[in-house]
Amino acid sequence: MTGNGRPPLNLGEIIRRRRELAELPMRQLAKMVGISGPYLSQIERGLRAPSERVLHAIADALRTTADALVEQATPEAPPAVLTAIAEDPNLTARQRQALVEVYTALTETTIARRRRGDRRADRDRPGG
Numbered sequence: 001m002t003g004n005g006r007p008p009l010n011l012g013e014i015i016r017r018r019r020e021l022a023e024l025p026m027r028q029l030a031k032m033v034g035i036s037g038p039y040l041s042q043i044e045r046g047l048r049a050p051s052e053r054v055l056h057a058i059a060d061a062l063r064t065t066a067d068a069l070v071e072q073a074t075p076e077a078p079p080a081v082l083t084a085i086a087e088d089p090n091l092t093a094r095q096r097q098a099l100v101e102v103y104t105a106l107t108e109t110t111i112a113r114r115r116r117g118d119r120r121a122d123r124d125r126p127g128g
Contacts, residue, residue, distance in 0.1 A: 009072070009073055010046045010073055011043075011046075011049070011050075011055075011069060011070065011073040012043050012044045012045055012046040012047075013044070013046070013073075014069050014072045014073050015043060015044055015050075015058055015062070015069060016044040018062045018064065018069070019044075019062065021097060021101060022062055022063070024061075024062075026040055026041060026044070029058070029061055029062075032057075032061040033054065033057040033058050033061050034057060035054060035057075043058075052066075055069065055070075064108060065108065065112065068104075068108045068111070079103075079107075081103060082100060082103065085099045085100055085103070
């Protein structure tokens, strides 16, 4: 279980959710990645693990990184901000989705910059 009482998502579920957030039909994503629709379906249902090449192609098509997809599938407590978004009764499902997408994009950018050793990632942090 994660910190919010829900079971952790597997990599396939993360890919499916990201595809749905991007409003991409399964066939379209499969074509973009260069794999068959049934193979993508098996990945999303957790029946098959994507190869490294396929995972990177999926991540590129979803405008993220393979590392970010794998990290999201890692069973750890979500950041408090995501828990707050999920539990806020004053947000619609679409608003929650938008906030999560913005938060995820911003944090993924910062994490990628830190990995590259880019000091700009920390310039807005207190003491950074």
